[in-house]
Amino acid sequence: MKTVILLIAICCMGGLGQKQAQKKRSNGEEIHFQTKIKDSCTMNMSGNGEMKLRIECKNQGKSYWCEYIGKPSICRPFNNNPKVYWNQIALELRKRPNACQFTLVLKPAMCQKAPTDAHMKQVTSSKKPNQNPSQQADTANQGKSIQKASASLKQVKETQAGKSAARKAGKAKSSILPLVKPTQHGQGSENDTEAMKLAREHCWESLYAFCSYIISIFRG
Numbered sequence: 001m002k003t004v005i006l007l008i009a010i011c012c013m014g015g016l017g018q019k020q021a022q023k024k025r026s027n028g029e030e031i032h033f034q035t036k037i038k039d040s041c042t043m044n045m046s047g048n049g050e051m052k053l054r055i056e057c058k059n060q061g062k063s064y065w066c067e068y069i070g071k072p073s074i075c076r077p078f079n080n081n082p083k084v085y086w087n088q089i090a091l092e093l094r095k096r097p098n099a100c101q102f103t104l105v106l107k108p109a110m111c112q113k114a115p116t117d118a119h120m121k122q123v124t125s126s127k128k129p130n131q132n133p134s135q136q137a138d139t140a141n142q143g144k145s146i147q148k149a150s151a152s153l154k155q156v157k158e159t160q161a162g163k164s165a166a167r168k169a170g171k172a173k174s175s176i177l178p179l180v181k182p183t184q185h186g187q188g189s190e191n192d193t194e195a196m197k198l199a200r201e202h203c204w205e206s207l208y209a210f211c212s213y214i215i216s217i218f219r220g
Helices: 002-026 076-080 082-094 133-202 205-219
Strands: 030-034 040-046 051-059 062-070 120-125
Touching: 030 082, 040 082, 051 082, 076 082, 133 205
Parallel strands: none
Antiparallel strands: 030 040, 040 051, 051 062, 062 120
16 A cells, blocks of 8 residues: 555656656747748747747848747646647747737637736837737828828819919900000001091092991901
């Protein structure tokens, strides 16, 4: 009986030691991966309870980094195999063009349904996070509104300029017309005088006015 109890105790201690060894291996361990655009990245995990995940990436002389904080130990599958947890995060980041810019919260598949505190949340980064879709839509709508307002303002200015030009043209015509009329009037008077002379030469005195009228019509 004592032998059985001793064997059970040894097995329990062995299992506990194995779990502790797994935790030690996951703490301070580095995982290397490449993003979708071939950024070479390194994941480094540290801490107990509340853990910190730091990601550093390099590509063609450029580098960036970001840090996440969370309590993955709240998730039971993490305690059973933390290495799988971190490998799932690395696998997800491999699909991204940028390991820091497009993922603010990391939710490995094995802890997808765990409490939010178990998820790794980005707390700092060398890159600014991208806008979410609603913010992008708002920005696009604002840009379209500004373009429409600019187009409307331009159209109003063109209309006003056209009206102003028309008014100036009208004033110019009105200023020219009085100068032309006296000349036309003078020509008419000369035609009337010549018509009267012809009427006096070829018509009876009682028909001077009538003949002058007819002659002026024919002479234009």
